[in-house]
Amino acid sequence: MKGFFTLTILLTALTSIYAASAWHLPRQLTGAQLDPLPALMLVVALRAPISAVTALAIGGSLLQSALSSGPVGTSLVPLYALGLVVHLNAHSLSQYHIGPRFALGAIAGGVVPALTLSLLVLSGHEPLVGWFTLWQWSVGILGSGIFAVLFFPLLEWLDQSVEEQPLAAPYDTTTRIVRGTRFHG
Amino acid sequence: MNNRPYIIATGLVLLLAIVFFNLSPDSSARLKRVLASFHIPLFSAQKTVEATGEILVNQAAPRKVLLQEIHELKRQNQILELRLGQTQSLERENHSLREQLELRPKPEWNPRLTRIVGRDPANWWRSVLIDLGTKAGVRVDMPVMSSQGLVGRVQEVHDHRSRVALLGDPACRISVTIEATGESGIISASGGTVFDPTLVKLLYLPANSEARAGDQLYTSGLGEIFPRGIPVGKLTAVTAAPGALTTQASVKLAVNSSKLNEVWVLMP
Secondary structure, eight states: OHHHHHHHHHHHHHHHHHHHHHOOHHHHHHSSOOOOHHHHHHHHHHHSOHHHHHHHHHHHHHHHHHTSSSOTTTTHHHHHHHHHHHHHTGGGSOOSSHHHHHHHHHHHHHHHHHHHHHHHHHTTOOOOOSHHHHHHHHHHHHHHHHHHHHHHHHHHHHHHHHSOOOOOOSSOTTOOOOOOSSOOO | OOOHHHHHHHHHHHHHHHHHHTOOHHHHHHHHHHHHGGGHHHHHHHHHHHHHHHHHHHHHSOHHHHHHHHHHHHHHHHHHHHHHHHHHHHHHHHHHHHHHTTOOOOOOOEEEEEEEEEEOSSTTOOEEEESOOGGGTOOTTOEEEOSSSEEEEEEEEOSSOEEEEETTSTTOOEEEEETTTOOEEEEESOOOOSSOTTEEEEEEEETTOOOOTTOEEEEOOTTSSSOTTOEEEEEEEEEOOTTOSEEEEEEEESOOGGGOSEEEEEEO
């Protein structure tokens, strides 16, 4: 069943990446593009095994690249690094209230773009960077915090929906069969 | 703790990262085409929803408003037909003069209207997705424009969709001419601000450039990718550094691409 949960995570990633690209309003209002992947990776790293974290890092970065003019898989390493660190420290991170969820999402939204941008510059690409990048980064941090608050209950619901449920017994389990020498007519 | 799954996962990610960063442009484009196919159902769903919404809105429009619109469109059509007649006469005259001067005939372009269906999910590139692809005859490097001027060039082509690199993106550097002085320069990336992505830089103007703020810019036609004479924008400031070999200028683009929903692809 965990394989099915991983598939639902990838479908969530696909839908959220597409929605972020097709829905222009946030970009028109803020001048910045919102990225749902860091928040999704945070929630997955806290709830799912390392295989799901790896699948999301690979699948998410590739699906995002398909809609971007940047190089393929740019955010692969930053996403995986975030997922690995969060997954290894999951027991010491508070995740049951809105405040910590927002804060963790915001941190994730700050770390991933910074690492991705560093990788792009170090690998010789020419991304559009200027003073406006700081504003876009700030909006991304805020947006990622909000995404995290939304993704926590969504993934909890998905996890419960695809989790293996015990089958109902086709007979009355309260009946006791007593075997003995005497016949009870 | 069993470390084996973590080592395998980390190794796999690092290996893939090395492979992706060393892909050739061709392999990268092919891989993107394959990956883009995962988004096709969502593109189709969006198209269906938009079409349904349009039908509902059209049905809800009152008859009086529609009649007014038809009347207005008929009036505009008459004016445009008159202008078309004048343009055709000028075109014939131009053709005849070019023949007399033994100049090569100008290539004709067929504009095709298309919708913008997506924008780049990353902040550091300026590109959009349009819903025309190779099936509709779109090819790499075709010019894309709106009624106000040049928007960009086709960067990648898929079967039913294409990516357009917008002016101001590192992948869309074009040669332009200043109308007033005849000087040429290259529109480069950057120079924009968050709320005004229409600001870009014009590089490689002559050191003794006579260009001034307010001068209009048009495509130069050099390189034969873009036809000559498409409006690009106007100069907002010219910066001539003492002793420098070239002059830089700031340009406000004619088209604010962040507000566009439809564009024209120019097909030869």
